[in-house]
Amino acid sequence: MTTMKEIAERTGVSISTVSLVLNNRDVGRVKPTVAKKVRKTAETLGYKPNPLARSLRTSKTRILGFVSDEIATTPYAGRLILGAQDAARSLGYMLLTVNTNGDAELEDHEISTLRQYGVDGFIYARMFNQRTTLPEGVKPLPTVLLDGSDADGRAPSIVPDEESIGYDATRHLIRAGCRSIAYIGANDRTYAADTGRRAGYRRALQEAGRRFDPGLEVGTTFNQPALDVVERLFDERHPDGFFCFNDARAWYVYEAAARRGLVVARDVSVVGVDNHRIFAETLAPRLTTVDLPHYEMGYWSTLKLVSLIEHRSLGGLPLPETRSPIPPLDGNAARIHCTLIDKESVRR
Template identity: 40%
Template structure:
C-alpha cells in the first residue's frame, strides 16, 4: 500500500489499539496515560505501514504549520557557533517540525531585524528562535512579541523573552581550576575589551576561583585586548614580560590563546613546560590544531540550540509557559576539554 492509502484507523487496527491512542502517541500528547511499550508499538507500526500525518489537514485542525523560524545573527557563517543551528534543527525534526533560517548581520539596523522577523511571520511560522554568534544583550524587534520566541546565546535588555546562555562564570572557574589542579599559583588572564556578559562574567569567575584557592583574585594580573589572535598576542607579550610572569595563563577565547602561543614562541617560552595555557570556546579548528593541543572550555552551542527549540515547541503545543522562563536566563554548563597545553609548573618558576 502507498502512504496515501494508509490512515490512522489502519495503524490502530494493526497495533491493536484505539484511534485515540494512535493520535495521542503520534502527536506526542504529554498528558495521555499510555505505557512506554504501547507507545513504541504504535510508532513501530506506523513506520512499518508507512503512515505519516497529513500536514495540510493537521495545519487546518491545529492552526499550526509545523515550521519554526530562526533569525541567525551570523551564526550560519560562523563554524563553531553553527552547532546552534544543528542542535535546533535536530531537535525540531525529532518533534516533527522544520526550521526556516534567515541569516542577518550583527550590525543590522532595527528596521532590518524587524523586516527579517516579518518575513518569517508572513510564512506563518509557529515560533521563532533568535540566535546571536556570541553571548550578548540585545534589543529585540517589536514584532517578535507577536509570536512564541526564545533567545539563544543572548539576553533581552527588557528581560521579556525566554533565553538560554552559557555559564560564562562557571566556565572560567573550570578553566582556572584546571591550572590550580596542576599546581599553578601565578595565573594571569587575557581578557576581552568589549563590554559584554562574557567579558564581565569570565573575569568574575577567574577572580573568584583564585579567591577560593586562597589566592588574591583582585591582585592577579589581567591584560585586556580585542578578542582576536592579534589581541591575544599583544596582551600575552605584556604578560610574559612581567618580572613575576605567570606560569599559567587563562585566555578569554581560543583565538586569544592562539596569539599567546605566538607570543610565547617569540620570547622563547615553551608551552606547556614553562607556561600552561587554557582557552575558552573549544573552536575545534584552532584548539585541536595548535601544538600542543589547547585545553579549553567548550561553549554548549548544540545544547543551547536544542534546549531553545524544545522549549519553543513545548510553548507552541501548550506544554510550557515562556513568560515563566523569561524571568531569568537558563544557564547551561561549559565543560572542560582536556588536551596537552597544561602541565605542572616548572620547578624554577613556581
C-alpha cells in the same frame, strides 16, 4: 496512503490514541508500551503525516523560525543550528533559518517574511551572550532567546554559565601548580561572557587564597595589538598560567612564549574557551579548552519553544547523549554548565 484509522485498527486502539502518539503528545497520556506499538506499526505501514491537512485542522504549521544576527557566519554556529534542527525533527517540526548580519532593517524584513510563512514561534539567536531587546516583530509569537538574555525579562533564554567557565579553567591551572595566572580577556567589557569569565577567574583565585593582581588581567582585540599586550604581560609580570577568553586569544600566548624560548605545557600552561576546531586541534601542544555547548543550547531552545507553543511540558522526552547536560525546561532563564576538555597545554 496509510491513515491513522488503519494504524488504530492494526494496533487495537482508538484513533485519538494514535493521534496523540504520532503527534508526540502521548507522554503521561498513553502507556509507553502502547505508544511503542503504535509507532512501530506506523513505521511498518509507512505512515507519513500530511502537514497541510494538519495545519488547516490546528491552525499550526509546525514551522519554527530561527533568526540570527552574525551567528550563521561563525565557525561554531553550525552546532547551534544542528541542535535546534535535531530537536525540531524529533518533535515533528521544521526549522527555517535566516541570518541578518546585524542589519536591523534586514532583520525586520526577514522576521516579517517568516511570519508570512506562518511560523508558530521564533528562536532569536545572538552572539557572545548579549543582553538583548527583542524586535517587535517576534513579540506576538512565542519566542526563545538563544545565547542572550532578554532586557525586558519576558522571553525564556539560555546562555552558557560564564562564571563557571572562568572558575573551572582557573581552578584547573591552580591544580596544575601555576603560581601566577593571567586572564587574557576581551577588550569589549560589554559582553556578558567576558564579565562572567572574569568573575569566575577572580573567585577561583580567592578560594585558593591567591591575591588578585589587576596587572595580570588584561583585555585585548586581535592581530598585532593583541600580541603586543600579551608580550608585555610576559615581560613585565612573568605569568606561568594563562586563562584566555577564547581559543583565538590563546594563539598569542603560544606565539609570545615561542619568541621567548618558552615551551607550552612545560614552562607555561594555557586554557582557552570555545573548543574551536581550528585552534584547539591544530595548535601544538593541543590546547586545553572549555567546550561551549552550542548543540545543547540549540536543542534546549527548540524544546522550550515547542513547550510554549503547545502549552505542555516536554520533560518526559528522551534526550540525546551530549557532552554537557541539557538543562531542565522549567524556569525561564537557563544556564548550561560547560565542560573543560583537558588536552596537552597544561603542565601535568
